[in-house]
Amino acid sequence: MGFLGFIYFTFIVVVVIQFIFYVFVFGKLAFFKPQKAVSKNIAVSVIICAKNEAENLRRFLPSIIEQEYPDFEVVLINDSSKDDTLEVMQDFAKAHINIKVVDVKSIEAFWGNKKYALTLGIKAAKNDYLLFTDADCKPVSKYWIKEMCAHFDSEKSVVLGYGAYAKIKKSLLNKLVRFETLITAGNYFSFALAGSPYMGVGRNLAYSKSEFFKANGFINHIKVRSGDDDLFVNQVATSKNTAICIPNGSFTVSTPKVTFKEWFKQKRRHVSTAKHYKLKHKAFLAIFYSSTLLFWLFAMILFVSLYKWPLILGLFLARLTIQYIILGSLSKKLNESDLLLLLPFLEIFLIMAQLTIFINNLISKPSHWK
CATH class of the missing domain: 3.90.550.10 (Spore Coat Polysaccharide Biosynthesis Protein SpsA; Chain A)
Structure with a gap:
């Protein structure tokens, strides 16, 4: 198996992981129908x-x-x-x-x-x-x-x-x-x-x-x-x-x-706490964010090389479609629907920002609150 073949099969695995997260994790909230809670007037x-x-x-x-x-x-x-x-x-x-x-x-x-x-x-x-x-x-x-x-x-x-x-x-x-x-x-x-x-x-x-x-x-x-x-x-x-x-x-x-500087500093502080989560939560989050990064990275490599591009295009569009469906429902619940128009761009931008934050946190510790 050559380099592109390895990337191709890994890309398929990454798409499957993304499907699982969007359908079986995010889908929990996207299709959740909350029952109206009864006010108890507690102090x-x-x-x-x-x-x-x-x-x-x-x-x-x-x-x-x-x-x-x-x-x-x-x-x-x-x-x-x-x-x-x-x-x-x-x-x-x-x-x-x-x-x-x-x-x-x-x-x-x-x-x-x-x-x-x-x-x-x-x-x-x-x-x-x-x-x-x-x-x-x-x-x-x-x-x-x-x-x-x-x-x-x-x-x-x-x-x-x-x-x-x-x-x-x-x-x-x-x-x-x-x-x-x-x-x-x-x-x-x-x-x-x-x-x-x-x-x-x-x-x-x-x-x-x-x-x-x-x-x-x-x-x-x-x-x-x-x-x-x-x-x-x-x-x-x-x-x-x-x-x-x-x-x-x-x-x-x-x-x-x-400003990006202020937001970057805030996110560095927030992200630094994730390493203290329980192991299972760290593992799930690492799999989700790394699979998102690899999805875009491998898709670009395979598209540029035109390696089995009809299959790659189908997987690419299928993942984007399920993402739009799930995040569309989720964003409507949380009153953030206007973000859908820029979804692919925002996701790529966020991946780059998170990668930069991760590297910076490895080099130096973020400052305390205020």
């Missing part, structure tokens, strides 16, 4: 940890305060900010009796570690059910708390939500950021539906305080700078205790990065 503590976020708090905190929910408090954690974040928090607390401020001072052992600040905030929360978001996030509706917390019950102690990024017209970077977010959400929602939840995002995540303390908080990965959301979920989430929440009213929208 909830909304947790927001902020570091140098004064302007974002002024802009977005009112959307939290104005939630239509009968029993909730807002725990604002000031993580050693250098701007007037604390003063803004205190002003809001004076105006609203359901706001509690936790002022965290840096200590040498946990300098720059968000998990330390979050732990203090969680301890200060008066309610057992905790709902997390970021200072630069805005719920898309007044029923965010209601939608997310309706999924808690005697078995479900972890709820995974969708944290979208705001759309910016005529911005290629914005579409790339949102496409990466869509693929990531497709992965973690689908794996949860398949009975193997592995991560969530702190922009929209809920779990019980009892679950937090049962796991001894973040102690298992306290030395890892990032991962207060995905690593914790990877540790505690199971097929029985985890639910997903995908009604549009349950989404949050965050302010996206507006």
Whole structure:
């Protein structure tokens, strides 16, 4: 077997792997028909940890305060900010009796570690059910708390939500950021539906305080700078205790990065936590992303060489077709349908970015949060 023959047969294997992922993994979410959860009106503590976020708090905190929910408090954690974040928090607390401020001072052992600040905030929360978001996030509706917390019950102690990024017209970077977010959400929602939840995002995540303390908080990965959301979920989430929440009213929208440098730095920090996932999750993710890379690489080699090109074209188009069908349904659920027009381009661009991030993380460690 020559070089092109090897590439050809490997390409077939890669296409089969991609089919399996899109049909049997992403398909879990694409064709998922959620039943409307019944609101239980349980007492909830909304947790927001902020570091140098004064302007974002002024802009977005009112959307939290104005939630239509009968029993909730807002725990604002000031993580050693250098701007007037604390003063803004205190002003809001004076105006609203359901706001509690936790002022965290840096200590040498946990300098720059968000998990330390979050732990203090969680301890200060008066309610057992905790709902997390970021200072630069805005719920898309007044029923965010209601939608997310309706999924808690005697078995479900972890709820995974969708944290979208705001759309910016005529911005290629914005579409790339949102496409990466869509693929990531497709992965973690689908794996949860398949009975193997592995991560969530702190922009929209809920779990019980009892679950937090049962796991001894973040102690298992306290030395890892990032991962207060995905690593914790990877540790505690199971097929029985985890639910997903995908009604549009349950989404949050965050302010996206507006330069490639800022986004690249953010993704380096996020990607660095993946190596701490459970082995089975690392293996599945590695297979998916490597097979995507090899699909495009081998397709280009075979097309240029014209090696059995009718068969290659058929496999190529079949994979794109199933991808469009699955991601079309998935993106409609998550209100990201406008990304489909640039799907092949965005995928190739994302592969290149992820490869660059992976290489950079091997060379040097990403910085801690803010």
